[in-house]
Amino acid sequence: MKIGEVASRAGVSQRMVRHYESIGLIPRPLRRDSGYRDYSDEDLHRLRFIANARDLGFPIEEIRALLTLWSDRDRSSADVKHLALAHIAALEDKMRALGAMQKTLRDLADSCRGDSHANCPIIEALAGNDDSG
């Protein structure tokens, strides 16, 4: 199948199919006489795997590792779980960071009247005019 079909069936853009090829995440497909890429069902399966991992937020290099584990019959489930747990921890770190930002800003917003007057604790906090205490 051509790139448009494999891309839509895998749920990724044609741009990303070519990109994954360029960074070696998927093998270079056969080419027709026209030069068009020609994909197999196995290529499609591999792209879907990548799309699923990407949807779970795995970065490219971890997806590369997961693909290796996928095709490695000798790997243990512990190897996979280890990668997954590390990614869960990374997700939690990001959530904590965002949560801290959100809480700080929420507190500032709560203390701002948000009316027609100019006085605004949010701007003052950003400017470093520490009003605490």
Added chain:
Amino acid sequence: MKIGEVASRAGVSQRMVRHYESIGLIPRPLRRDSGYRDYSDEDLHRLRFIANARDLGFPIEEIRALLTLWSDRDRSSADVKHLALAHIAALEDKMRALGAMQKTLRDLADSCRGDSHANCPIIEALAGNDDSG
């Protein structure tokens, strides 16, 4: 003061000081005969404002808007609060997305024994072998 001092005092890298200048977030500073940039206390204050906003996760264009509001005596606190609330909502959207990923992956990891055997629900889910039901 020179760029090294203003940068360390504002808590940003020299690289970012030059970058903020190049995108018009801070004014072009005076230059010494040597060509060195020469910053005022006001420049430092502005950089600190930017650093604070950045620490709260505001993207550059929102920081640009906040800087405008900061120097606008006629703006209402409602204008500032509106921007802050929009950013809080954006942060919450990101947290929700990360939380969904984390939950999915957590469930998969919980169902994976993580031992020396090859069988692994995590890899199977990524490969699209739907085990639900």
Added chain:
DNA sequence: CTTGACTCTGACATCATGTTAAGGTGCAAA
């Protein structure tokens, strides 16, 4: 044959930041 949908490559843009290279400046010690 024309038209339109598809494909090709290559390049530029995003966002915030780091790094590196090659060179100029300035100050202090030898």
Added chain:
DNA sequence: TTTGCACCTTAACATGATGTCAGAGTCAAG
């Protein structure tokens, strides 16, 4: 004075994942 080090300059390339655009070639249907 010369040497040396810390600092500054610009410019360019890199990240990660993706979009978009331009200019050209392919193909199938009308």
